[in-house]
Amino acid sequence: MSVASFDVVVVGAGLAGLAAASSLSAAGASVLILERKPFVGGRAYSYEHPTLHEEIDCQHVLLGCCTNLIDLCVKSGVADRIRWYDELTFLQPGNAPRTRLKPGGMPAPFHTSFDFLRAPMLSMRDKIAIARGLMEFLRGYPQNDNESFATWLKRTGQTEGAIKHLWEPVIVGALNDSFENCSTKYAGQVFHESFLKSAEGGRLGIPTLPLSQFYSYVAEQCVRQGAELRLSQSVTALNRDGDAWRVSTSEGDFAAHNVILATNFHQTGSLLPQTNLAFQNFKNAPITTVHLWFDRQITELDHAVLLDTGIQWLFHKSRIRGWAEERGSYCELVISASFEQLHQTREAIFSNALRELAMFFPAVNEAKLVKSGILKEARATFSVTPGLDAYRPKQETGVPGLFLAGDWTATGWPSTMEGAVRSGRLAAEALSRSAGQNLRFFAQEPQAAGLMKWIAPASKL
Ligand SMILES: Cc1cc2nc3c(=O)[nH]c(=O)nc-3n(C[C@H](O)[C@H](O)[C@H](O)COP(=O)(O)OP(=O)(O)OC[C@H]3O[C@@H](n4cnc5c(N)ncnc54)[C@H](O)[C@@H]3O)c2cc1C
Structure with missing residues (x-):
């Protein structure tokens, strides 16, 4: 039976996969993106909560030094949906x-x-x-x-x-x-x-759209450039078939000259069972977010770092997203490295968070809480533990036509959206080199300003 054939199959529509697909489809390659979830964005996702009737996400922020992520947003036409704060x-x-x-x-x-x-x-x-x-x-x-x-x-x-x-x-x-x-x-x-x-x-940048909506601009740009995107289609096996790859999915098989595996390290391990990659050296860390909808404004701040408490960061999403004041306050509280909260009940997390929030904003005591929700992400990021760089693999695997992407691969960045985009672009560059071309997809590195032009022109010691 003949199967549809592509220059490149990208497995995963997280930021690494989208960045690789965006670069390669812009360069004229025929690209198929396969994503097992019904939405794009990977860990930077949002979804319609069935009982809250809100599209919720865990707030992701970027910085002005995230030059590849910003470049991807500019190219996809979504950069003006980032709100910048100095x-x-x-x-x-x-x-x-x-x-x-x-x-x-x-x-x-x-x-x-x-x-x-x-x-x-x-x-x-x-x-x-x-x-x-x-x-x-x-x-x-x-x-x-x-x-x-x-x-x-x-x-x-x-x-x-x-x-x-x-x-x-x-x-x-x-x-x-x-x-x-x-x-x-x-x-x-x-x-x-x-x-x-x-x-x-x-500068602190905050997307003003729920994340999967935000990153659907990048996916749409890939499709406009000729890529095909299939959601809810999980890759189950990768096999070498002559000088090409056979990519098996829940819905059927595809053939490709090249595969970019843009999945996290757990998923990569299960798709490459024979690999000698040292996955055991990678450790995940959780993030917990508490979502609160009040009937009125509880502060005039858009965001704040909350010191000396368990809750660490406030994102006042109703203000960031430009809601009318009468709609009340939608606040998200972020607890990073929330190992403790992983084992706590939702009630305990919620009542602590509300009590602590009132310590900063007394208006919380007068406001009516309309609804609330908690998101626990156990595998939010990988930790940049001392010595981990030795185990982060390059995007080029040495296996013909097989490339890796994902924030956990060797990017020189921690577990971030910028790291993921860099990995996708590095994988696309490695693929282009293997095809005898030398295409460059990287954006300019962050530039030093003021006296730093002389003090730190290169930035690495
Ligand atoms: C709660 C939370 C808060 C965060 N906050 C920030 C922040 O403020 N700033 C920041 O820069 N970063 C933040 N991060 C980290 C950031 O989300 C990640 O570093 C980045 O999104 C990783 O992208 P990725 O493409 O490498 O991997 P992923 O996003 O994990 O993408 C992998 C994709 O592959 C798909 N997939 C897996 N297996 C298969 C298969 N067999 N077939 C098909 N598809 C498959 C998955 O469904 C997924 O969509 C946060 C993460 C979380 C969870």
């Missing part, structure tokens, strides 16, 4: 004054110095320790990932206030695990790229 607000429970960090008139790396020096959440000792610590990442971040960030904090004499009010919210938020399970390399990258290198690199 300012971060840090709140302590009670009436403590707010800390606001935003770029002022000074050149990078001093662009936030004015606000940093005034920050009420930090004592002078904390500020001196932080400034000393940041000096280590001024010229770049280590290429070697053997040291844990916990060791670094000790080595650089960080104070308790500096840890609790700056290093922890930023690093646990960005890398989603404890300091012991994050390498200094990736923690340093976060601070170098987003705090020091330029004001632009640290």
